[in-house]
Amino acid sequence: MSGGFNHRAVWAIYRFEMARAFRTVGQSIISPVLSTSLYFIVFGAAIGSRIDAIEGVSYGAFLVPGLIMLTTLSQSIANASFGIYFPRFTGTIYEILSAPISTLEIVLGYVGAAASKSLIMGIIILVTSAFFVDVSVAHPIWMLTFLVLTTVTFSLFGFLLGIWADGFEKLQIIPLLVVTPLTFLGGSFYSITMLPPFWQAVSLFNPVVYLVSGFRWSFYEIADVNVAISLGMTLFFMIACLGVIWWVFKTGYRLKS
Amino acid sequence: MSPILSISNVSKTYRSGHHALKNVNLEIERGEIFALLGPNGAGKTTLISLICGIIKSGEGTVLVDGHDIARDYRAARESIGLVPQELTTDAFETPWATVSFSRGLFGKPPNPAFVEKTLKDLSLWEKKDTKIRNLSGGMKRRLMIAKALSHEPQLLFLDEPSAGVDVELRKQMWEIVRGLRASGVTIILTTHYIQEAEEMADRIGIINHGELILVEEKTALIRKLGKKQLRIELNDPIETVPESLAAYRLERAQNGDALIYTYDGTATRTGITALLADLAQAGISFADLHTTQSSLEDIFVDLVRRPK
CATH class of the missing domain: 3.30.70 (Alpha-Beta Plaits)
Known part of the structure; x- marks a missing residue:
């Protein structure tokens, strides 16, 4: 195997991480499904019935892409950051560091598993939502593309967070103080065109706006920003994360003294 | 035959400025048990961590089975098994899963028969499906050895194998180490128990303040x-x-x-x-x-x- 690609190591990490999710099935699958269902009952059925349709789409249906984004995004970060932070915390990271495995392979294993888990969750939420509201997907391929790009990008971001954090508090604080506000203000629950012009302009600095907008376009062909720009911004953020990860492993930041 | 491990002019300074290793030179022959003896903080773990890739390498070169640990890290690391000092295990995994995981991580194809043999050799077979957190300390220690052996390494590092281990278990550990040597594995163990070095080692190295101050055959020392x-x-x-x-x-x-x-x-x-x-x-x-x-x-x- 020397010199080549250690696919067995990638597979070992991937399986290990997936097994962890299925072991804690209540926490990793049932709870997001439950909370999403609650969103649909409260905002979709109860309050949503009093809100006007947005560009011809009922509010309940309008919510679906935003809610899927909200969940997959936060789950990607949580899965990936915990996946790499926990071995650092317990010390089992020694085995990863001493294995004949490259940076790329480590990232593929952890990020691949985290992205897969949130992708599965996104699909489960999509299916769940169909029980509550009328969902239609205009561009299934683009829908999947945006979903995969989002899960991969935010799993990369979560992976970085898990490397940077030196305590459970830091692991929680970024999702809580940065990611949650960005997702709530990123148009998950509204179209940014509903905002006053000043806040519309501010919103364009929020990367989540582009994700939600592009993703919603793949459902209903309505978008706050041009789809090509959405796609470009998502790819840009992904490349930025990859760049930082490459630097982390090159310098051994927080991993090797 | 070429030595299994060859360390030339290795120095390591941590970012804090601590000079943990100073120009260490050492060659380990195939099939021997080498005991690295030294007080706490002497540089024993630093040396092992450097060879295994857990810390960044410093100056000098290290060849494992002829492979440079930096340039040819895959081949070098494939030959190494590491049992660190701390008992770090995945509490919610089972011995069977974790040993199979280690084997995969080191790029080896699945081999249930070998995993079975390893677990049996280390008296863990009955516990193969028990959650690791329910194992005793001694079992966890043996499990870490099983993980380190899962990819059939030629060189095994045992960092303080009997730290915090009772007398009975220590004797058991020595038996395991002798068994491994008999199967052809080269073993480097660190210890601060002199008795352990006397009991086990073919050669003894003494390290202090990051310097290897003595390397000698145990029999010569006994003389x-x-x-x-x-x-x-x-x-x-x-x-x-x-x-x-x-x-x-x-x-x-x-x-x-x-x-x-x-x-x-x-x-x-x-x-x-x-x-x-x-x-x-x-x-x-x-x-x-x-x-x-x-x-x-x-x-x-x-x-x-x-x-x-």
């Missing part, structure tokens, strides 16, 4: 151990040792109040009887006699306490 000293307390101090006693190479101590005779305690003839007769012949009378034996512990303490 040093075999050297005993006879101390003869004299009734009247003497200025010089008489010419007739020159053959005994006696040393004067306490301004001539005592004489010290160094002899080989393992020899059949120690020369003590002849010496006492010759002393009487020379008219030297003595008040007391006693013998002392320098232990490996004395040598060790002497070496590591020596000012830099």
Whole structure:
């Protein structure tokens, strides 16, 4: 195997991480499904019935892409950051560091598993939502593309967070103080065109706006920003994360003294 | 055959400025058990971590089975198994899953028969499906050895294998290590128990303040151990040792109040009887006699306490 690609190591990490999710099935699958269902009952059925349709789409249906984004995004970060932070915390990271495995392979294993888990969750939420509201997907391929790009990008971001954090508090604080506000203000629950012009302009600095907008376009062909720009911004953020990860492993930041 | 491990001019300075290793040179032969002895903080774990890739490499080169640990890290690391000092395991996994995981991580194809054999060799087979957190400390320690052996390494590092381990378990650990050596694995263990080094090792290296200050065959050290000293307390101090006693190479101590005779305690003839007769012949009378034996512990303490 020397010199080549250690696919067995990638597979070992991937399986290990997936097994962890299925072991804690209540926490990793049932709870997001439950909370999403609650969103649909409260905002979709109860309050949503009093809100006007947005560009011809009922509010309940309008919510679906935003809610899927909200969940997959936060789950990607949580899965990936915990996946790499926990071995650092317990010390089992020694085995990863001493294995004949490259940076790329480590990232593929952890990020691949985290992205897969949130992708599965996104699909489960999509299916769940169909029980509550009328969902239609205009561009299934683009829908999947945006979903995969989002899960991969935010799993990369979560992976970085898990490397940077030196305590459970830091692991929680970024999702809580940065990611949650960005997702709530990123148009998950509204179209940014509903905002006053000043806040519309501010919103364009929020990367989540582009994700939600592009993703919603793949459902209903309505978008706050041009789809090509959405796609470009998502790819840009992904490349930025990859760049930082490459630097982390090159310098051994927080991993090797 | 080329050595399994070759360390040349290795130095390591941590970002804090701590000079953890200073120009270490060492070669490990295939099939030997090498004990790296030193007080806490001497650099034992740093040396192992550097070879295994857990910390960044410093200056110098390390070849494992002829492969450079930096340039050819995959081949080098495939040959190494590491059992770290801390008991770090995935509490919610089972021994079977974690050993299979380790094997995959090191790029080896699945081999249930080998995993089974490894678990059986380490008396963990009955516990293969038990959650690791429910295993005893001794079982966890053995499990970490099983993980390190999962990819059939040629070189095994055991960092403080008996730290915090009771006497019974320590003996068990020694049995395991001997069994591994018999199967052809080269073993490097670190310890601060001198008894452990004496019990197990073919060769002993002593490290202190990041410097490898001594590397010697254990049997050679035991020969040093075999050297005993006879101390003869004299009734009247003497200025010089008489010419007739020159053959005994006696040393004067306490301004001539005592004489010290160094002899080989393992020899059949120690020369003590002849010496006492010759002393009487020379008219030297003595008040007391006693013998002392320098232990490996004395040598060790002497070496590591020596000012830099």
